[in-house]
């Protein structure tokens with residue numbers, strides 16, 4: 335079952351000269367950032383701690399609003415969306431974080447089902463979609479387990495299943511391999527790559543040079559809130575010649 339999507343013309347995500355200042359003194363977290371992400375792209379957002387990666391992701395979700403400039407998702411300027419339309423925007427964006435954020439008192443299946451329940455989907459849809467999505471992430475046999483009975487890599491797969499079960503247009507991942515060892519990280523990156531190959535746009539913030547170098551995807555680097563590099567198939571750091 336696929337959710338009907340509106341047609342998008344142009345980039346799926348567009349930042350137009352976005353500046354974001356938090357209250358208080360200090361430089362803006364983002365300064366005049368312009369980025370376009372096309373449908374189906376896989377983009378790494380890299381940069382040292384405090385460079386503005388999480389701020390950029392939170393602007394895409396309208397958890398934050400730009401101080402100046404415009405953020406468009408699926409062709410709509412999201413700062414101008416009516417508040418009642420924000421849940422619909424967020425349904426089009428799955429999110430995954432470093433710390434998994436699973437509900438500890440619910441089983442794996444219930445964690446994934448919960449993402450559908452909160453959007454008002456029918457029991458019939460949920461019973462169909464949850465096993466299919468657990469299968470997608472390689473956890474078909476773990477639906478009855480509790481999160482604490484799973485390894486870190488498996489917990490992150492559950493979080494990815496929960497992010498994907500509503501068939502979002504965009505997957506935003508903030509340091510998804512940050513708590514995982516290198517081998518487990520490779521498995522998670524293969525899964526994210528597969529999700530991307532099937533049409534979901536992926537934006538991933540990371541410090542993990544190993545995964546960036548291995549994937550050879552687009553790399554956008556932030557430094558003190560400015561884009562200092564945007565390469566179609568990049569590595570984590572500038573290449574040494």
Ligand SMILES: Nc1ncnc2c1ncn2[C@@H]1O[C@H](COP(=O)(O)OP(=O)(O)OP(=O)(O)O)[C@@H](O)[C@H]1O
Pocket residue numbers: 356357362363381382383384385386387388389390
């Ligand atoms: N809620 C906030 N209030 C005030 N300043 C903030 C807030 N969130 C972030 N900042 C500041 O904005 C800048 C960018 O932070 P941000 O979290 O976006 O960076 P980051 O690249 O994601 O860092 P990290 O890799 O450590 O998560 C930093 O200087 C940070 O201190």
